[in-house]
Amino acid sequence: xxxxxxxxxxxxxxxxxxxxxxxxxxxxxxxxxxxxxxxxxxxxxxxxxxxxxxxxxxxxxxxxxxxxxxxxxxxxxxxxxxxxxxxxxxxxxxxxxxxxxxxxxxxxxxxxxxxxxxxxxxxxxxxxxxxxxxxxxxxxxxxxxxxxxxxxxxxxxxxxxxxxxxxxxxxxxxxxxxxxxxxxxxxxxxxxxxxxxxxxxxxxxxxxxxxxxxxxxxxxxxxxxxxxxxxxxxxxxxxxxxxxxxxxxxxxxxxxxxxxxxxxxxxxxxxxxxxxxxxxxxxxxxxxxxxxxxxxxxxxxxxxxxxxxxxxxxxxxxxxxxxxxxxxxxxxxxxxxxxxxxxxxxxxxxxxxxxxxxxxxxxxxxxxxxxxxxxxxxxxxxxxxxxxxxxxxxxxxxxxxxxxxxxxxxxxxxxxxxxxxxxxxxxxxxxxxxxxxxxxxxxxxxxxxxxxxxxxxxxxxxxxxxxxxxxxxxxxxxxxxxxxxxxxxxxxxxxxxxxxxxxxxxxxxxxxxxxxxxxxxxxxxxxxxxxxxxxxxxxxxxxxxxxxxxxxxxxxxxxxxxxxxxxxxxxxxxxxxxxxxxxxxxxxxxxxxxxxxxxxxxxxxxxxxxxxxxxxxxxxxxxxxxxxxxxxxxxxxxxxxxxxxxxxxxxxxxxxxxxxxxxxxxxxxxxxxxxxxxxxxxxxxxxxxxxxxxxxxxxxxxxxxxxxxxxxx
Numbered sequence: 081x082x083x084x085x086x087x088x089x090x091x092x093x094x095x096x097x098x099x100x101x102x103x104x105x106x107x108x109x110x111x112x113x114x115x116x117x118x119x120x121x122x123x124x125x126x127x128x129x130x131x132x133x134x135x136x137x138x139x140x141x142x143x144x145x146x147x148x149x150x151x152x153x154x155x156x157x158x159x160x161x162x163x164x165x166x167x168x169x170x171x172x173x174x175x176x177x178x179x180x181x182x183x184x185x186x187x188x189x190x191x192x193x194x195x196x197x198x199x200x201x202x203x204x205x206x207x208x209x210x211x212x213x214x215x216x217x218x219x220x221x222x223x224x225x226x227x228x229x230x231x232x233x234x235x236x237x238x239x240x241x242x243x244x245x246x247x248x249x250x251x252x253x254x255x256x257x258x259x260x261x262x263x264x265x266x267x268x269x270x271x272x273x274x275x276x277x278x279x280x281x282x283x284x285x286x287x288x289x290x291x292x293x294x295x296x297x298x299x300x301x302x303x304x305x306x307x308x309x310x311x312x313x314x315x316x317x318x319x320x321x322x323x324x325x326x327x328x329x330x331x332x333x334x335x336x337x338x339x340x341x342x343x344x345x346x347x348x349x350x351x352x353x354x355x356x357x358x359x360x361x362x363x364x365x366x367x368x369x370x371x372x373x374x375x376x377x378x379x380x381x382x383x384x385x386x387x388x389x390x391x392x393x394x395x396x397x398x399x400x401x402x403x404x405x406x407x408x409x410x411x412x413x414x415x416x417x418x419x420x421x422x423x424x425x426x427x428x429x430x431x432x433x434x435x436x437x438x439x440x441x442x443x444x445x446x447x448x449x450x451x452x453x454x455x456x457x458x459x460x461x462x463x464x465x466x467x468x469x470x471x472x473x474x475x476x477x478x479x480x481x482x483x484x485x486x487x488x489x490x491x492x493x494x495x496x497x498x499x500x501x502x503x504x505x506x507x508x509x510x511x512x513x514x515x516x517x518x519x520x521x522x523x524x525x526x527x528x529x530x531x532x533x534x535x536x537x538x539x540x541x542x543x544x545x546x547x548x549x550x551x552x553x554x555x556x557x558x559x560x561x562x563x564x565x566x567x568x569x570x571x572x573x574x575x576x577x578x579x580x581x582x583x584x585x586x587x588x589x590x591x592x593x594x595x596x597x598x599x600x601x602x603x604x605x606x607x608x609x610x611x612x613x614x615x616x617x618x619x620x621x622x623x624x625x626x627x628x629x630x631x632x633x634x635x636x637x638x639x640x641x642x643x644x645x646x647x648x649x650x651x652x653x654x655x656x657x658x659x660x661x662x663x664x665x666x667x668x669x670x671x672x673x674x675x676x677x678x679x680x681x682x683x684x685x686x687x688x689x690x691x692x693x694x695x696x697x698x699x700x701x702x703x704x705x706x707x708x709x710x711x712x713x714x715x716x717x718x719x720x721x722x723x724x725x726x727x728x729x730x731x732x733x734x735x736x737x738x739x740x741x742x743x744x745x746x747x748x749x750x751x752x753x754x755x756x757x758x759x760x761x762x763x764x765x766x767x768x769x770x771x772x773x774x775x776x777x778x779x780x781x782x783x784x785x786x787x788x789x790x791x792x793x
Contacts, residue, residue, distance in 0.1 A: 095132025095145070098371040098403075099343060100321055101125065101152055101250065109158070116167055118158040126152045126177075127343060128248070129369055131405065131433065133477065133485055134183070141187035142485050144433050147244070151178040154202055154222065165210040175202040175224045181231050181244060186434075186479045189427050192233040198246070200226035206252075209556070214258045217554065219323075224248040253285060253323060278330045284553025286322040288340055288517070290372075291315055292545035293615065294402060294437060296476075296489075297650060297666070298528075301535040306708040307666040308537070309353045310652065312610075313404045313437060316347040318372045318547065332385050334392065336449075337377035344370025349406040349435060350610045352413070352652055354709075355661035362413030362609060362655070362664075365406035365434055373401040380449060388453035389734050391782075396445045398467055398497065400519060400545065406435040409480070412609040413655065414663060429480075436477035441521045441543065443470030443495055448592060448780055450740045452732040454688050459503045459511075460730065462742045464592045464780040466619060467495035470521055472541055476528075483531050491526025491541060495519065496619035498594045498778050500742050501551065509555045518546040518594050518778065520617040522648065542649060544596070544617045581687050581733045583628045583635045585787030590623050591743075593779025595647045599669050599770035605656040614669055614770070616649035620777060622674075635682040635689055640675075645699075647671040647775065653705070658762045665763075666706035669770060673700040674747065674777070676725050687733040697725040697747050699775070703755070705768040710760045717769060723749035731781070736788035740781065747775040 103124030110117050128149040135143035153176045160169025177198045184191035206220025226246045233240055293316065298309040320342025327335045347367035354360060380394025409418040409429040419425045447465030454460055470493050475486040501515030521543040527536040597616035622643025628635050650668035657663055675698045682691025704716040729743035752769035 095130050097128050097130025097147055097149070098341065098373060099126060099128035099149070100341065101128065101252075103152075105254070105256070107158070111162065114162050116158070116160040116162050116169065118160075119156070120158055120171070121153070121155045123153045124151065126150055128152075129343075130371070131436065131477075133479075141185050142479050142482050143183060143185050144479060146182045146184075147179060147246070148182075149177050149179045149248070152224075152248070152250075153177070154224075156202060156204070160208075167208040169206055169208070171202075171204045171206070171220075171222075173202055175200045175226070177226065177248075181242075183233065183242070184432065186432055187428050189432070194231040194233055198226045198229050200224055208256070211554070214260075216256045216258065217254070218256060219251070219253045222250045222252065224250065279557050280328050281556040282326045282553050283556065284324055284511070284551050286324060286338075286340070286549040286551040288318070288320045288322050288342070288547060288549040290318040290320070290517075290545050290547025292318065292402075292519075292543070294404065294439065295542040295650075296437070297540040299538040299540075301530070301533055301537040303708065304538050305706065305714055307354055307706055309351070310666075311349060311351045311435070311437070312651070313349050313367060313406075314347055316344045316367060316370060316402070316404055318342055318344050318545065320372050320374075322549065324551070324553070332382040332392070334380050334382060334394075335378070336380075336394075337375065337396075339375040340373065342372045344372050344402065344404055347404070349404075350412075351435065352610075352664060353415070353417070354664045355415070358416070359414035359661055360655055360663035361411065361415030361417045363418050364410045364412050364609075365408055367404055367406050370402065370404040375399045376445070378445065378447075378449075384734055384738070386734075388451070388459070389732070390449070390451045391734055391738075391740055392449050394445075394447055394449055396447075396465070398441070398443045398445050398465070398470070398495070400441045400521065400543070401439070402543070402545075403438040404436065405433060407431055407433055409434050433479050435479065437474065438477075439472060439474035439541070439543065441470050441472050441495065443467040443521070445497065447497075448782075450734075450780070452688070452734075452740065454732070455686070457505045459505070460732070460742065461501050461503070462740070462780045463497075463499040464594075465497045466592070466621070467497065467521070470495050472521070472523055472526065474541075487528055487530070489526065489528045489539060491523040491539060493521060493523035493525070493541070495521035496594045498780070500778075501549075503553075511553045511555075513551045513553075514548065515551065516546070516548045518544075518596070520544050520594060520596075520619070522618070540650070542617065544615075546596070581684065581689075581789040582630055583637075583682075583684055583689055583789065584630045585785050585789075586625075586627045587739075587783040587785040588623070588625045589781060589783030590621070591641070591643060591779045591781045592621050593777055594619050595645065595671070595674075595775050595777035597647050597649070597669075597671060597773060597775040599773045601653045601667065602767065602771040603654050603656070604766060605654060605658075608652075608655040611652035611655050611664075614649045614651040614667060616647050616669060616671065618645065618647035618671070620645040620647070620674060620779065624781070624783070630684060633684050635680075635684050635691065637680045637682070638678070639680065639693070640677050642675040643673065645671045645674050653768075654763065654766065657766075659760060662709045662760075667768065668704045669701055669773070671699055671701045671773075671775065674698070674775070676745070678725060678727075689731045690729070691731070692726075692728050693745075694726045695724070697723050697749070699723070699747065699749055699773065701752060701773065703752050703769050707757060707759075711757070715755065715757060715768065717753065717755035719753040719769070721749040721752055721773065723747060729781070731783070733789050737785050739783045739785065741783070743779055743781055745777050745779075747777070749773040749775075
């Protein structure tokens, strides 16, 4: 059977594999002056995995080729140059991997695997830094080439071979403990300035746990407002290792960034088609073996910098890569695609790779960054960014359809990101912390070209990812004056207590943040397996005016806010309406504005104010339903909804008149004003407006106070 997938006896195909590795190393160095020579062996457990289409049978079946690296080892010589506490080195040697290659036709339950050890060579380079005592930290890049491996397989028609060419690029970070006499310094003790005087550099690592969704709405190439298909990859759980850095100068310019790599596991894909076969189709697919990569770099300037507290603006770059794989296919709608509803599923559809989506978002970011020194040891950093322009490049693999495996997609749009991290200074150089991050991207224009069609099919994409991270970082080079002062406080005695800032007075300010929302619909029809609810995401920016009064450490206040918003999303509603092959309507909501009138109660200490707030809220939103198959138009309705809000926040006095803060608000709203249709008859009189809307928003705030607050130097 496999012979039908070959081209002149070969399995043509190429793909990318990604993943994480972690392990141990042992080595020995000899130093002669500044020259250092050594030998090192390392072994790592690995989870590096990927798929490629490597053949098709000329009909409806593709051949998927999967390669997995389970462990990786290196034996290399090192040659480097030492200067102070820094060692820069190159390395070269041998590499091996324990790996498995698997071939499987998508119309078969039989797979063919080869497991074994692969040998190759490696070249690399890195930098190592002496932390003091017997500890050092390193970061290195390695290129590994396993050349062409001839792999043997066994099949019912007899044994066969396939050649695999494989290269691996890896980045490793870690710690080394050196045996023998220590260098006389306590680990993590202050070291000579690196880089040069006038700079400080913070470098660290994070573990980021997240969840998210990817959504694709595909429209008709000829009747473009008509929705043909929707795929929602939901609840994709991510685990990623991440490195980050920040360089600051005495002239207040800064450069910061991060890069992460990990995997996506779990989640579900619902693939809807309007129509597919005689009726509305909705198929369920389980997700696993996905990949996640991301990065950012920002250049900015601190308009304010004093005592370890900063406020600055930046412009930068954002990238988010996700690849998800769906296995199996089970009909949960009304069609007979994959199986008759409630009937048995073809064995080839139960566990085989069925659908994949690989996307890359890249965009330009502008935003604000602030660092607040809450106490001698505690610090808070907040980062809020708007991504006014982003491009999306992607491809879709329908493994059961060779004509669109892969199917290229492209588009452009916008996005937003907000991030905050609370840090604890273990020493003046070593910090640990916990934080959170939210990303949102959507397209304003996107399309794909199907084989045999002259016109491109319009598309809309939504991507969300959010989660929490743990981090540790180390500061190199010069310590800022504030950190030097903090060093004395941390290592000797606590700072003398000071009276809290006086928050009494009027203020006016602005806010920049992101929001995640969820609307629900009351359907008069039978319960649907999915839909009748819409997940939304986006950003908000606005202003506020308020007043506070302080008694001792207690602060009470009132505030009025108004914000422009673009929090948007779509999903299917009324899928079980008796509309035959036109069942399933496309419903959507965009929140255009949010306002509040709230009171707050807080506790002040030093320059900080922590508080809770609650009160009245309103939202301006546009709701829509796609009736193009019936009326040729999209019905929409604008309404102003009222509700309530509760929230928590922290505000910090940077200057006697200027404060910065981080605030979370939850909004609850009732239903939007009703709107209906008379065509088609089964939908006549049905209320298309959402019955509820809840919003969760996180924002960075800036306030200017008309009455200066009394602050310690």
